[in-house]
Amino acid sequence: RLGARSGATPLSAAVSMRHVELVDRLIAAGAPVEQRLPGELTVLMVACALGLPEMAARLLAARADVHAIDAQGRTPLHCAAMYAFTARERSRVVALFDTLLLAGAEAGINQPAAGATPLLLLLGARAEPGSAADEDVLIAGLEQLLDHDARLDAQDPRGFGPLHLSALHGLLGVVQWLQRAGADADLRDGLNRTPREIAVMRGFVDIAAELDSRPRSGDVSMARFLREQR
Incomplete structure (x- = not known):
């Protein structure tokens, strides 16, 4: 359960390195999926912030909490939405949102974190004005969020x-x-x-x-x- 001085844990490091086999082995060995990182982040939030649907799915299967909240009030869905604004792979964003929404993330779909809902984060609420984004990716994400009753107001x-x-x-x-x-x-x-x-x-x-x-x-x-x- 001991983390590095940076606050990383073996599981969070394996996820960040995109090392699927190691993640599977750590989970099988009983690595705690809910051990908090600096800022009260969870490993699932890290996977979402990096745009890793396959890692998110593994963590959710190991009972990671899709409703967990960090020190800024963000859930895994907020982290996924922030990633999606800068993403260039439509299929990756769709898979990531699908994974979270099927796991029950829709319950907090209109929950603000520091004032911004996932839909607003998807549209760059935390980005510098004029930031580049792939509009096809954003529209795909919007379609998913609106299908789960995200509010446009x-x-x-x-x-x-x-x-x-x-x-x-x-x-x-x-x-x-x-x-x-x-x-x-x-x-x-x-x-x-x-x-x-x-x-x-x-x-x-x-x-x-x-x-x-x-x-x-x-x-x-x-x-x-x-x-x-x-």
């Missing part, structure tokens, strides 16, 4: 909802998908800004035009004009 501590975050990061395809799914384009953040205003502020004129659902008669929006000139 969630807002983080800044008041950012799903469309605010998509505008912040320049995710045109995600904006279009969210609008079709019923996300509120008129939702306002803590500074009374709409998603369209965030897009304008960030210089994403195509997204601003997409969100401009009420053009004035006889007045073409500059954002739409600029997009059509491309």
Whole structure:
């Protein structure tokens, strides 16, 4: 049960090294799957943060707690969502979410951690503005979360909802998908800004035009004009 000075345990180290055989041997030998790491992380959270569905499945089979909470209030699903924002492999994200949701993670699907639900983390609530993301991966993750009743009216501590975050990061395809799914384009953040205003502020004129659902008669929006000139 002794961990290294870094706080790592043999099991967490094996998971981080992606050493499947060693993980199996440690679990079979009785390695504690719920031994806490620094920040109250669990090994399952580590596997999710690294985007390792095969490791997550092994840990869950060994009775790892899918509802465990770390010092920041994050569950394994929150960790998976944070990974998914930067992921490039759609199949890996789908497998990871499936593994957790089938194990009962949906019970906390709208639970915020430091103010952000898994859906908001999937859309980059903790990322720097304009961070690159694979929109196909994000949409696949959104489909899974919404299939399990994730709420589209969630807002983080800044008041950012799903469309605010998509505008912040320049995710045109995600904006279009969210609008079709019923996300509120008129939702306002803590500074009374709409998603369209965030897009304008960030210089994403195509997204601003997409969100401009009420053009004035006889007045073409500059954002739409600029997009059509491309």
